[in-house]
Amino acid sequence: MATLLPQDLLARLEARYAVKAFDPARKIPNATWEALETALQLTPSSYGLQPWKFFVIQDAALREKLRAASFNQRQVTECSHFVVFTHTPEVLESDVDHFLDSLSEARKIPREKLSGYRKVILGDLEGPRRPFLTEWTRHQCYIALGNFMTSCALVGVDTCPMEGLVPTRFDEILGIETSRFRTVVACAAGYRSPDDKTASMAKVRYPKNELFDRR
Numbered sequence: 596m597a598t599l600l601p602q603d604l605l606a607r608l609e610a611r612y613a614v615k616a617f618d619p620a621r622k623i624p625n626a627t628w629e630a631l632e633t634a635l636q637l638t639p640s641s642y643g644l645q646p647w648k649f650f651v652i653q654d655a656a657l658r659e660k661l662r663a664a665s666f667n668q669r670q671v672t673e674c675s676h677f678v679v680f681t682h683t684p685e686v687l688e689s690d691v692d693h694f695l696d697s698l699s700e701a702r703k704i705p706r707e708k709l710s711g712y713r714k715v716i717l718g719d720l721e722g723p724r725r726p727f728l729t730e731w732t733r734h735q736c737y738i739a740l741g742n743f744m745t746s747c748a749l750v751g752v753d754t755c756p757m758e759g760l761v762p763t764r765f766d767e768i769l770g771i772e773t774s775r776f777r778t779v780v781a782c783a784a785g786y787r788s789p790d791d792k793t794a795s796m797a798k799v800r801y802p803k804n805e806l807f808d809r810r
């Protein structure tokens with residue numbers, strides 16, 4: 596498998612920036628989008644529980660409503676694909692069983708051999724992690740967001756991660772208030788407009804000696 600040279604990786608990451616103006620006429624090709632959905636599917640999560648659902652919004656009327664619930668940020672309607680990352684604030688015993696069923700099937704492990712692991716996971720979720728479960732599953736969405744943005748950058752797709760939105764309004768607009776899922780964050784994906792002045796602005800990052808403590 597070909598690997599990226601370090602300088603090519605950095606060139607991709609340097610080229611990534613939070614896009615303010617997308618070119619509404621440019622759509623992500625289907626094959627690229629399918630790969631990006633697979634990249635999202637491949638996102639790692641704690642224990643592998645995948646406590647999320649990714650809503651991909653193409654409908655123009657829905658996008659208009661979501662834009663109104665995002666402080667009128669134009670990226671919502673102008674990007675090619677708009678993704679809303681939602682989490683399950685609760686993790687149920689049935690979620691753990693769903694995961695163990697998939698694990699058993701994917702790795703051909705008899706289900707009964709996973710009972711020890713089941714105990715470990717449930718012991719954690721019902722024990723020390725119990726008070727933080729909601730925050731914990733919310734955090735998983737940020738792993739997916741980071742993975743998605745980097746994957747996009749590697750295939751030349753531009754993004755804008757978006758927390759500037761009202762999650763409860765998003766839940767209403769998406770009609771998920773009665774489901775198990777709740778909005779955490781969103782990401783617009785597509786191609787930058789040539790008029791986006793942000794593209795040429797210098798990156799603002801602290802020096803490495805402030806960021807790293809190597810021992």
Ligand SMILES: Cc1cc2nc3c(=O)[nH]c(=O)nc-3n(C[C@H](O)[C@H](O)[C@H](O)COP(=O)(O)O)c2cc1C
Pocket residue numbers: 611612613614615668755756757758759760780798
């Ligand atoms: C979780 C998250 C939420 C963000 N929310 C918004 C947003 O709502 N609107 C926006 O224009 N930029 C948003 N940004 C972009 C950041 O301001 C931007 O990533 C940061 O200033 C660094 O700049 P760069 O990404 O262009 O390198 C968000 C970034 C992150 C990581």
